[in-house]
Amino acid sequence: MKDIAREAGVSASAVSFALNNRAGVSPGTRARIERVAERLGWRPHSAARALSGESAGVLGMVLARPAGSLGVESFFLQLMSGIQRALAPRDHALLFQMVDDLDSECELYRRWWAEGRVDGVVVVDPRTEDPRPALLASLGLPAVVVGGMETGGQAPPTGPRLSNVWADxxxxxxxxxxxxxxxxxxxxxxxxxxxxxxxxxxxxxxxxxxxxxxxxxxxxxxxxxxxxxxxxxxxxxxxxxxxxxxxxxxxxxxxxxxxxxxxxxxxxxxxxxxxxxxxxxxxxxxxxxxxxxxxxxDTEEFGRHAAEALLAVLTGGPGRRVTVPLPRLIPRESTAPPPGG
CATH class of the missing domain: 3.40.50.2300 (Response regulator)
Known part of the structure; x- marks a missing residue:
């Protein structure tokens, strides 16, 4: 708020009045303050938390897939159940949102960061050319990526505030x-x-x-x-x-x-x-x-590992790569020798 006051040439109290929609400033001054606040990326909740030193107590997770793609698929429900199971004893919650595409997902991360909505994010569905690790690093937003990130022999992205939980x-x-x-x-x-x-x-x-x-x-x-x-x-x-x-x-x-x-x-x-x-x-x-x-x-265990890896980063630990056990093939009635085999 002090930065906004300095940029707008007004007092900090005037900024507080304008951004909290209170009387005490003229319409012209209010508009000038709002323009400066928008340019600086300020959000009320972000400032409040910065002043109090409190965390949001929330981890975010965004799914950029068509809504119909979830259907009756159990993977994400089990994954989120495992994440929440790890968060509950630590008084953290999971904020989940679906978006249409990767650009919308990246924009949501920017908004969450600006508003101080989340302490870190769980990133799913790694891409072959993925802008999200670099974006999150530039924002300083801790993250854990669920799933292997490397393809075509390329090494996965790394960072001090980025962890990765993956299966082979x-x-x-x-x-x-x-x-x-x-x-x-x-x-x-x-x-x-x-x-x-x-x-x-x-x-x-x-x-x-x-x-x-x-x-x-x-x-x-x-x-x-x-x-x-x-x-x-x-x-x-x-x-x-x-x-x-x-x-x-x-x-x-x-x-x-x-x-x-x-x-x-x-x-x-x-x-x-x-x-x-x-x-x-x-x-x-x-x-x-x-x-x-x-x-x-054990997809719930997968989710628990992801949450714990992110929580470790939030408490000052380094980013790390965690390998979960290889899935086990269970032969049942749907496979048999081919016709004439």
């Missing part, structure tokens, strides 16, 4: 492909998530590398927005090919269930005619008939 997507894809190869599958397709997401690109790269190593006759990936609609569309396209795949790997359980439905509409039986694997395990995978072979991991 490459090894997980290798586990799935080797399971299918062992059953006799040589034509494998991957219904992936959003292109440009680091984990999507790593899974695509891992499938290609493992297919080359095992000399698979055909291995391909199709990207989607994680919804059942696009998952079904991708499955239809793949199964309509002249030489369709004998196995599908789906990046979440919603798309895996959609693929089972598409197989049924084409008169194909799972797993007699087509095997299907879900990257995420959930109650859907266990209650569907046939039950879906899935990768299983």
């Amino acid at each position: 997507d490459t090894a997980a894809m290798v586990t799935i492909v080797r399971h299918l190869y062992g059953l006799g599958h040589r034509r494998v397709a991957h219904i992936g998530g959003i292109g440009g997401f680091a984990h999507t690109e790593r899974r695509i790269e891992a499938l290609r590398a493992e297919a080359a190593r095992a000399e698979l006759a055909d291995a391909r990936s199709v990207t989607t927005d994680y919804t059942d609609a696009q998952g079904a569309e991708a499955a239809r396209g793949l199964l309509a090919q002249t030489t369709p795949p004998t196995a599908l790997i789906c990046d979440n359980e919603v798309m895996a269930v959609a693929a089972v439905s598409v197989a049924a509409e084409r008169g194909l039986a799972v797993p007699r005619d087509i095997s299907i694997v879900s990257w995420e395990d959930s109650v859907l995978c266990r209650t569907l008939h046939p039950q879906l072979t899935s990768l299983s991991r």
Whole structure:
């Protein structure tokens, strides 16, 4: 407020009156003060906390995906549950917001920082070319990134106030492909998530590398927005090919269930005619008939690790990289040898 008063050529009390919408300043002075405040990026809550020395007691999390992409997918609900479980004993809360795109997400970080709304942020869905670590570093806003950030052999971004909690997507894809190869599958397709997401690109790269190593006759990936609609569309396209795949790997359980439905509409039986694997395990995978072979991991624990890594930075600790256990493949009824295998 002193900076605004100096810039506007008025007293600090005049700034307080103007920005708190109180009487005591003329309309012209109020307008001048508001223009200076906007230019300096000042927000009332930010100043109050700066003066009191108090933290916000809140961590932020932004999801830049289409709202419909969440559907019945369990991953983010379990992740947020794990984060909140770690925050509750420390009297911190989680502020969650959905936005349309990455630009909107970055703008929201700027606003949260200017308003002092959050002490730090949980960043999800790392990109192959991700502006967020550099932006958060420039703001001085502590962060933890959930998911591996490196792709194409590039090292992940690092920083004194940036932590990273990740699982090995490459090894997980290798586990799935080797399971299918062992059953006799040589034509494998991957219904992936959003292109440009680091984990999507790593899974695509891992499938290609493992297919080359095992000399698979055909291995391909199709990207989607994680919804059942696009998952079904991708499955239809793949199964309509002249030489369709004998196995599908789906990046979440919603798309895996959609693929089972598409197989049924084409008169194909799972797993007699087509095997299907879900990257995420959930109650859907266990209650569907046939039950879906899935990768299983403790997503709540993943969230707890992320929150604790961020809280450690907030209390003066260094940024660090935390590796969570590799997801475990649970073979169920949806995978079997291919037709004629």
